[in-house]
Amino acid sequence: MTPEQSQQLKQWLSDIALKRDKKAFANIFKSFAPKIKGFGMKQLKSESAANDLLQDTMSIVWRKSHLYDADKGAATTWIYTIMRNLSFDMLRKAQTQKEDSLSDDIWPIAEVVDDSGEVFSDHLMSQQIAQYLDSLPEAQKQVVQGVYFQEMTQEQLATQLEIPLGTVKSRLRLALNKLKQQIEENS
Amino acid sequence: MRLGVFPLPLILLPGGKTRLRIFEPRYIRLVKQAVTGEGFALSSYLPEAENNSSELAAWVEIVDFSILEDGLLSIDVQAQSMVKLTQFELENDGLRFASAKQVKHWASQTSSDKTKLLAQSLSRFFSKIPEYESLYPSPKYDEPAWVCARLVELLPLSIERKLQFAQPESFERCVNFLHTVINGEKNSDLFQFQTRNYN
Numbered sequence: 512m513t514p515e516q517s518q519q520l521k522q523w524l525s526d527i528a529l530k531r532d533k534k535a536f537a538n539i540f541k542s543f544a545p546k547i548k549g550f551g552m553k554q555l556k557s558e559s560a561a562n563d564l565l566q567d568t569m570s571i572v573w574r575k576s577h578l579y580d581a582d583k584g585a586a587t588t589w590i591y592t593i594m595r596n597l598s599f600d601m602l603r604k605a606q607t608q609k610e611d612s613l614s615d616d617i618w619p620i621a622e623v624v625d626d627s628g629e630v631f632s633d634h635l636m637s638q639q640i641a642q643y644l645d646s647l648p649e650a651q652k653q654v655v656q657g658v659y660f661q662e663m664t665q666e667q668l669a670t671q672l673e674i675p676l677g678t679v680k681s682r683l684r685l686a687l688n689k690l691k692q693q694i695e696e697n698s
Numbered sequence: 699m700r701l702g703v704f705p706l707p708l709i710l711l712p713g714g715k716t717r718l719r720i721f722e723p724r725y726i727r728l729v730k731q732a733v734t735g736e737g738f739a740l741s742s743y744l745p746e747a748e749n750n751s752s753e754l755a756a757w758v759e760i761v762d763f764s765i766l767e768d769g770l771l772s773i774d775v776q777a778q779s780m781v782k783l784t785q786f787e788l789e790n791d792g793l794r795f796a797s798a799k800q801v802k803h804w805a806s807q808t809s810s811d812k813t814k815l816l817a818q819s820l821s822r823f824f825s826k827i828p829e830y831e832s833l834y835p836s837p838k839y840d841e842p843a844w845v846c847a848r849l850v851e852l853l854p855l856s857i858e859r860k861l862q863f864a865q866p867e868s869f870e871r872c873v874n875f876l877h878t879v880i881n882g883e884k885n886s887d888l889f890q891f892q893t894r895n896y897n
Contacts, residue, residue: 531829662708662851662852662853662854663823663852663853663854664854665854667854668853668854671819671822671823671826671827672819672880672882674882678882679879682878682879682882683854683855683879685878686874686875686876686878686879687859687875689874689875689878690862690871690874690875693871693874694862694871
């Protein structure tokens with residue numbers, strides 16, 4: 512890849528992060544789709560799983576682009592790391608084939624300390640959305656993602672409130688617990 | 699009345715708006731009928747539920763539309779009120795219709811210290827995220843029910859959680875919930891706000 516191309520990728524990621532630029536996202540999608548799909552076919556050995564991997568990777572790119580730090584590495588490195596992590600998750604899931612033991616709350620109890628892991632901390636939320644996306648034809652997935660993303664992520668909320676992500680999570684947990692109590696008291 | 703139903707993984711409360719891109723034939727049909735008739739029902743997609751749809755839905759009106767660069771139809775819809783959907787019917791092209799009965803959401807509310815803080819946060823969110831701001835040219839920051847409804851729509855919560863706040867009697871609970879999350883108050887006690895001055 513030429514330095515110009517690499518710079519272009521960084522620019523697109525930054526446009527996605529700062530301006531929620533859909534065109535930049537489409538460009539990123541086009542640039543990475545063949546490779547991610549190829550990787551998925553090889554690792555996951557099924558076309559639908561490869562499509563899922565592509566979809567999930569791109570949805571994280573769209574949502575987490577603000578976490579990409581151009582000083583720390585190339586855009587390709589960042590995106591392929593997301594892809595690999597997701598692919599591991601999918602492999603693990605395929606191996607265990609256990610029923611998802613989703614807890615009542617959608618937030619993982621353990622706070623994620625590791626910086627790089629933070630990117631995946633709302634994994635359970637993604638699963639819920641992924642389940643919906645699975646039921647849709649390919650073209651509609653993109654539309655629905657557009658719709659879904661009008662909702663803030665926990666990271667965005669943390670940024671907007673200018674508090675750490677961990678604080679957002681604990682506030683949400685606290686609020687949900689209190690809500691439960693109130694509902695129980697009233698019923 | 700009978701309304702076309704569009705289940706999506708989101709929730710709209712009265713006054714809420716969202717932008718949708720429409721291209722599936724069944725939903726183009728839905729839009730065509732909606733503009734000449736009585737709007738449609740935007741329900742929450744629930745994978746486990748019957749008809750994959752919540753019973754409570756937003757009765758929406760199409761308030762704006764445009765044709766995108768790629769030729770797709772984009773519509774802005776706004777929720778007029780909540781409706782309860784019954785007697786779902788699936789038509790040949792996959793479009794669902796249901797009987798819709800208007801139901802109450804929150805009554806109009808008076809401002810409190812908590813809701814004023816929430817209104818400030820919402821206006822900050824809007825000013826920093828142009829996509830939200832552009833949807834609401836005249837935000838009603840002085841109406842607590844409007845402010846809380848927009849915050850519920852925006853927050854990263856599961857649909858099931860959000861649907862709890864679609865219930866008519868949920869306003870007080872909702873304010874306390876948002877107060878904890880947004881204002882960061884551990885107790886819903888205003889005492890906490892008083893700053894101490896030792897000078």
